[in-house]
Amino acid sequence: MDSNTASAETASQAADERSAYEKAPADGQEIDPRCVPQNLEEEPPVGDEIAYPDYDDDRHEIWGTLVERQMEQLPGRACDAYMRGLDVLDITPNRIPKLSALSRKLEDQTGWQVARIPGLLHEKDFFTLLANRKFPSTDYVRNWDELDYTPAPDCFHDMFGHMPMLTQPDFADFYQLFGKAALNAEGADRPRLERFHWFTVEFGLLNEGGDTRIFGAGIVSSNEEVTHALSDEVTTHAFDPAHITEKDYEVYNLQDELFVMDSFEQLVDGFRSWTKSRGLL
Numbered sequence: 001m002d003s004n005t006a007s008a009e010t011a012s013q014a015a016d017e018r019s020a021y022e023k024a025p026a027d028g029q030e031i032d033p034r035c036v037p038q039n040l041e042e043e044p045p046v047g048d049e050i051a052y053p054d055y056d057d058d059r060h061e062i063w064g065t066l067v068e069r070q071m072e073q074l075p076g077r078a079c080d081a082y083m084r085g086l087d088v089l090d091i092t093p094n095r096i097p098k099l100s101a102l103s104r105k106l107e108d109q110t111g112w113q114v115a116r117i118p119g120l121l122h123e124k125d126f127f128t129l130l131a132n133r134k135f136p137s138t139d140y141v142r143n144w145d146e147l148d149y150t151p152a153p154d155c156f157h158d159m160f161g162h163m164p165m166l167t168q169p170d171f172a173d174f175y176q177l178f179g180k181a182a183l184n185a186e187g188a189d190r191p192r193l194e195r196f197h198w199f200t201v202e203f204g205l206l207n208e209g210g211d212t213r214i215f216g217a218g219i220v221s222s223n224e225e226v227t228h229a230l231s232d233e234v235t236t237h238a239f240d241p242a243h244i245t246e247k248d249y250e251v252y253n254l255q256d257e258l259f260v261m262d263s264f265e266q267l268v269d270g271f272r273s274w275t276k277s278r279g280l281l
């Protein structure tokens, strides 16, 4: 079944289980269909099973523009592991990368693979893939009028934002643990884990040799957040799972409070102890 056909039915079913993305628009405002989580109808293609779409030149040009804009800002602001990841994965402005090639490179580095997914997924499908060390990625690119902001992840966010960090061994282990813990979470632990994801995977900062650097996918893939996240408009807190998991956030605005961790080891160890204390792992 074509993935696009799932969305209309899912939209009505999803009314009671709206994600943070869906809750954010004001009542009565139209929801972008890309923001409606989908259920996977069948196993998504993984690694070499993923076909390369027939992108037109325009799509490659949008990709190239997005990468070039970020690369003007990232050196000296993004952490070493992220910059190394970009390099290892050979992500360049020239062409939209092949998910199959990225998957092979990730597998060499940390044993992660890429699964091609049609768009925002329902949590269970998303967490199941993570728990199996498979990163769910889209393969479509945003439009020209969405360079600065897209309401739901596109492949620029997924490939350029997320994948470089999956080459870092501790981060790679943490992300798999996150998927496993999330599958076990119930009640208030679910939004707690959502917050943990937000303030680490998407908006995490790292103390590197006394300097604060960025690594969260939501920062490295956003033109405005790269500089904003490191500016004095942002209040930073030390990494503390108990604090992070109770901290609310806004999806659509620039972030004004962020957490800085000291190492990716601290991330994986901190997550392990917190989930253990909650009986999630």
Ligand SMILES: [Fe+2]
Pocket: 153, 157, 161, 162, 202, 217, 218
């Ligand atoms: Fe993301």
